[in-house]
Amino acid sequence: MSDKSSSSNASGFNRRAFMAAAAGTAVAAPLTARAAGPAATPSAAQDPQLPVDLTLRVNGQNRQLNLDARTTVLDALRERLGFTGSKKGCDHGQCGACTVLIDGRRVLSCLTLALVAQGHEITTIEGLADGDKLHPMQQAFIDQDAFQCGYCTPGQIVSAVACVKEGHANSDDDIREYMSGNICRCAAYPNIVAAIKQAAPEILKG
Amino acid sequence: MQPFVFQSANDPSAAMQALAASGGNNVTEAPVQALAGGTTLIDLMKLDVMRPSTVIDINPLSGAWSQINLEGENLRLGAMARMADVAAHPEIQKAYPVVADSLKLAASAQLRNMATLGGNVLQRTRCTYFRDISYGNCNKRNPGSGCAAMEGVNRMHAVLGTSDQCIATYAGDFAQSLIALDGTVEIIGKSGTRSIAFAQLHRQPGNSPQIETTLAPGELISGFMIPGRWPRSVYLKARDRQSYEFALASAAVALDMQNGVVRDARLALGGVATVPWRAREAEGLLKEQKFDDALAERVADAAFAGATPRHHNAFKIALGKRVVARALYQAATMEV
Numbered sequence: 050m051s052d053k054s055s056s057s058n059a060s061g062f063n064r065r066a067f068m069a070a071a072a073g074t075a076v077a078a079p080l081t082a083r084a085a086g087p088a089a090t091p092s093a094a095q096d097p098q099l100p101v102d103l104t105l106r107v108n109g110q111n112r113q114l115n116l117d118a119r120t121t122v123l124d125a126l127r128e129r130l131g132f133t134g135s136k137k138g139c140d141h142g143q144c145g146a147c148t149v150l151i152d153g154r155r156v157l158s159c160l161t162l163a164l165v166a167q168g169h170e171i172t173t174i175e176g177l178a179d180g181d182k183l184h185p186m187q188q189a190f191i192d193q194d195a196f197q198c199g200y201c202t203p204g205q206i207v208s209a210v211a212c213v214k215e216g217h218a219n220s221d222d223d224i225r226e227y228m229s230g231n232i233c234r235c236a237a238y239p240n241i242v243a244a245i246k247q248a249a250p251e252i253l254k255g
Numbered sequence: 256m257q258p259f260v261f262q263s264a265n266d267p268s269a270a271m272q273a274l275a276a277s278g279g280n281n282v283t284e285a286p287v288q289a290l291a292g293g294t295t296l297i298d299l300m301k302l303d304v305m306r307p308s309t310v311i312d313i314n315p316l317s318g319a320w321s322q323i324n325l326e327g328e329n330l331r332l333g334a335m336a337r338m339a340d341v342a343a344h345p346e347i348q349k350a351y352p353v354v355a356d357s358l359k360l361a362a363s364a365q366l367r368n369m370a371t372l373g374g375n376v377l378q379r380t381r382c383t384y385f386r387d388i389s390y391g392n393c394n395k396r397n398p399g400s401g402c403a404a405m406e407g408v409n410r411m412h413a414v415l416g417t418s419d420q421c422i423a424t425y426a427g428d429f430a431q432s433l434i435a436l437d438g439t440v441e442i443i444g445k446s447g448t449r450s451i452a453f454a455q456l457h458r459q460p461g462n463s464p465q466i467e468t469t470l471a472p473g474e475l476i477s478g479f480m481i482p483g484r485w486p487r488s489v490y491l492k493a494r495d496r497q498s499y500e501f502a503l504a505s506a507a508v509a510l511d512m513q514n515g516v517v518r519d520a521r522l523a524l525g526g527v528a529t530v531p532w533r534a535r536e537a538e539g540l541l542k543e544q545k546f547d548d549a550l551a552e553r554v555a556d557a558a559f560a561g562a563t564p565r566h567h568n569a570f571k572i573a574l575g576k577r578v579v580a581r582a583l584y585q586a587a588t589m590e591v
């Protein structure tokens with residue numbers, strides 16, 4: 050799934066030309082007290098229509114991108130980097146299908162701007178397995194038949210890994226409460242609870 | 256989503272200068288918006304309900320503004336503390352169960368990992384007409400245009416603090432514990448730091464539902480303070496599903512009791528009002544009284560005495576009263 054080329058050119062933008070036009074002026078400028086004067090009043094150089102350069106670290110690898118500032122982590126992953134495991138269910142924080150780990154914490158990639166995720170470690174469903182060996186939570190979902198259509202499953206699994214590590218998989222009720230942010234339209238819930246119970250001891254053992 | 260210029264603020268003064276540049280007097284509609292967890296802002300930007308031309312990422316302030324401090328008599332919470340971290344704090348669970356539970360029972364684990372306390376209290380209403388720009392008539396979004404909810408589907412709407420301009424419910428939970436416990440908000444602006452009662456932060460809709468808070472452009476919330484300890488406190492939330500849902504009615508209750516007699520009592524209501532709602536007259540009925548079920552019911556009746564229901568939301572009055580009575584009972588009988 051390495052697609053360096055698509056990451057820089059899929060927008061139809063020539064990066065070199067953009068860099069020249071922008072004359073090195075970053076559109077996404079850091080604001081410091083010292084630089085606040087010019088930075089505070091967006092100038093013509095900071096045209097919001099122009100894409101910005103950024104680096105995302107996904108599953109241990111740095112990926113350079115040139116994106117519209119509006120791009121979410123979810124869209125960057127799916128549309129630009131080829132990581133289509135994370136799903137777009139609602140795009141509004143209501144379903145959990147887009148759950149990824151950022152610095153080990155489960156978050157919703159549909160409500161996280163790619164620009165905000167710079168400098169942080171993003172882990173997607175594609176980053177859980179150890180080579181050909183499935184992550185214990187992935188294996189448990191298969192063993193327990195914890196899905197039907199599978200659309201919610203990547204989000205469920207990533208969320209479940211974090212749920213266990215947070216210490217919130219101590220009982221069925223505990224699991225249901227702390228997994229409530231992942232909706233399953235097929236209602237595979239009993240099997241999802243069973244899968245999390247199966248995987249939890251192995252994950253906690255390390 | 257409208258295009259915007261993205262900037263990250265590495266210190267508070269830079270953020271404030273950038274925010275003040277937007278001018279005007281209505282912070283919620285300002286063209287320069289601070290971005291914390293983004294769970295309200297990015298959502299509403301995708302819906303074109305909020306259309307800032309500049310977004311200032313204040314997450315770099317997290318280091319300085321995320322502290323949770325229980326030293327001394329008071330609780331201080333930094334505005335960038337994440338909901339999940341405050342909810343999971345063992346000392347807060349013990350000394351302020353109402354605070355921990357109002358956060359734990361909100362949203363989902365993922366959202367609580369992202370969302371900050373500052374952003375949480377400033378979250379916007381979930382009124383479906385407000386969130387859907389294909390409805391032209393929403394006074395909050397479009398001042399003077401009318402209110403689609405008034406004669407529309409208003410099952411989720413408020414029965415307290417409404418006006419003939421807007422009946423949108425204040426959707427958050429944490430704010431109820433802040434207002435119940437006489438919390439204060441620390442606000443930093445160009446001319447320094449000010450601290451106001453949390454009860455002064457939100458404005459009832461009145462004739463200008465588009466102005467939701469008393470914050471001025473360029474001001475940021477840096478933290479919250481809660482005086483005293485409230486181990487005998489409860490947050491009870493009734494909703495359409497058991498988890499990951501906004502309140503239909505909720506109650507934040509804190510009691511100070513001695514030998515069955517109530518010394519001090521605090522009551523705030525969620526899911527039923529246009530702003531975080533302190534039921535001062537109702538809670539006053541509890542003071543120096545021996546607690547029993549009949550008293551709890553009188554308090555519940557008093558809490559909803561001024562309620563004005565619309566077509567679909569009258570059930571919130573009956574439900575809200577039961578939530579209040581049960582929350583009081585739970586608080587009065589809990590082991591502390």
Ligand SMILES: Cc1cc2nc3c(=O)[nH]c(=O)nc-3n(C[C@H](O)[C@H](O)[C@H](O)COP(=O)(O)OP(=O)(O)OC[C@H]3O[C@@H](n4cnc5c(N)ncnc54)[C@H](O)[C@@H]3O)c2cc1C
Nearest residue numbers: 289291292293294295296361362371373374375427428476
């Ligand atoms: C599906 C869903 C379910 C939810 N359920 C619940 C629920 O049950 N209960 C509940 O209480 N909430 C619920 N929420 C709302 C959620 O808790 C809020 O969106 C969140 O707390 C907002 O915090 P944030 O840091 O993400 O704010 P942001 O989205 O980053 O900011 C919100 C607003 O506050 C401003 N702002 C942020 N921080 C500051 C600051 N320090 N100073 C000044 N201005 C600031 C921003 O400019 C913006 O206008 C839910 C949200 C979703 C999407």
Ligand code: SF4
Nearest residue numbers: 382393394402421422
């Ligand atoms: S209730 Fe308020 S937010 Fe909802 S449509 Fe009416 S004016 Fe708009």
Ligand code: FES
Nearest residue numbers: 138139140145159
């Ligand atoms: S796609 Fe992100 S929560 Fe539904």
Ligand code: FES
Nearest residue numbers: 197199233234235
């Ligand atoms: S398996 Fe179909 S949505 Fe969960």
